[in-house]
Amino acid sequence: MSRVEIRWRKSSFSADPEGNCIELALHEGDVLVRESDEPGAVVKITPAKLRAFLASAKAGKFDGLT
Template identity: 50%
Template structure:
């Protein structure tokens, strides 16, 4: 499956200005992350456990 066939989405916290946004796509066992402004570049693949830990830490640091 190519990255163009994946369902990419942005966080609801992303601003409408289009700057500093990432998109993620879910695959079995992995989360793909890419720059929303340059979707032609290779995506970063991280385990679902690593992504979960990252998002938990990011959410905790916003408070």
């Protein structure tokens, strides 16, 4: 079985001295999301659902969670 190389990207705005941040990668049309300090836990989401989530976050719909 061949292994696929996944190219993870993190924001250039990530200023955490430990390097911990959210990383994203494209794979077979989906977006993969992981935390850099927990690289084995990966969430797969469609680009459309990620766009909807980000729009909701920017609109403040999750502000009450923290």
